[in-house]
Amino acid sequence: FHQGSLSIFPLILTNALNQAMDEELERDERVFLLGEEVAQYDGAYKVSRGLWKKYGDKRIIDTPITEMGFAGIAVGAAFAGLRPICEFMTWNFSMQAIDQVINSAAKTYYMSAGAQPVPIVFRGPNGSSAGVAAQHSQCFAAWYGHCPGLKVVSPWNSEDARGLLKAAIRDDNPVVFLENELMYGVPFDLSEEVMQKDFVVPIGKAKVERQGTHITLVSHSRCVGFCLDAATVLAKEGVECEVVNLRTIRPLDVDTIEASVMKTGHLVTVEGGWPQYGVGAEICARVMEGPAFNYLDAPAVRVTGVDIPMPYAKILEDHSVPQIKDIIFSVKKVLNM
Missing domain, CATH: 3.40.50.970 (Thiamin diphosphate (ThDP)-binding fold, Pyr/PP domains)
Structure with missing residues (x-):
């Protein structure tokens, strides 16, 4: 990570x-x-x-x-x-x-x-x-x-x-x-600042973990690390990903997401949950309903868990949750690479 x-x-x-x-x-x-x-x-x-x-x-x-x-x-x-x-x-x-x-x-x-x-x-x-x-x-x-x-x-x-x-x-x-x-x-x-007893992370505020200009990756929890790793790989191919760590699911920091999408013109959401009615679906809807929609140069894409109950077998389990390669594939799809 x-x-x-x-x-x-x-x-x-x-x-x-x-x-x-x-x-x-x-x-x-x-x-x-x-x-x-x-x-x-x-x-x-x-x-x-x-x-x-x-x-x-x-x-x-x-x-x-x-x-x-x-x-x-x-x-x-x-x-x-x-x-x-x-x-x-x-x-x-x-x-x-x-x-x-x-x-x-x-x-x-x-x-x-x-x-x-x-x-x-x-x-x-x-x-x-x-x-x-x-x-x-x-x-x-x-x-x-x-x-x-x-x-x-x-x-x-x-x-x-x-x-x-x-x-x-x-x-x-x-x-x-x-x-x-x-x-x-x-x-x-x-950092020393984070270790202070009075340090808090405000609820409802996302964090841009990596600056980029070509595409926005929005994620939460473990998948943020996958996005950052995918961004490192894609940077070697000349693609600069901006990675947004949601931190909070509700209330959703729409302002940070919109600002990033208006900057990059492309959006991929990444989550470990199921696709239907998921966090990524909500983010895509908010972007479509707001001012950032006019800045999109291609349809947004969601990377999610597979729409099945989690299998027990490890090989099937690995195929059921997002992997770094899935993020890279989706980024290239959005950018028509």
Whole structure:
């Protein structure tokens, strides 16, 4: 994966998430974490390593295997003025608790005419994993991005993870925080500024990870790295790709996307989710409906996961999610190369 420059602190993504939670738990006594195996076991992916020993049973809480139950407890705690972080061992298990996320968390501020905020973070690994088949490997960005009342964020690197999680915990709205299991162990270099306790990444603001003039690649989560790698290959052929890291799915930073498309005149969206009604489809619709449409020199193209449940066999799994070669092929198609 492509990594940033001008950096001094290498940090894997799990440690970035751990630091963010630790600092926010220390900063605000209303913050607490609950979920399956988050306390004594340090989390299924060790994201909460050391937090139970530091903060104790009242703030780092192991739950039974009942997502509907502990998600409901977390939402109720947010109603009461606390700031819960509700961990799903995987976002696939959030299907057991979707009524709490959509009907209880997302809609209450509106239904109470603004009287009842719901400051809660739902977080855990999202998207394709490795060798866990259809029921444990899918992207929920479009699922939750569809719902008014939720903020939905999808970090790619350690800076995103650290800054966005801190922003999410401080936000007075329910935030769906979509991590990626395959990125957990990937190190990224962070600047001294990013390591400051008060550093946050604003929710709703995308980041241009690479400047370019010929075509815009818009992506989120793990696929941002694929876009950057594809851009490196294409640069050797004289194609300069501008890579936009969405960071936030909802609210979508349409301004940054439009500005890039108006600069390059071409657009490819890249995501790990299914094609129908996906994040890329929404981006293409927004571009078509806005001023950037008049700047397009060719139709936009989407690179997505294949429209099937995730297979178990590795060779089929690899063919079911976007690869660098798929991005390169789509860029050349748009540019008529």
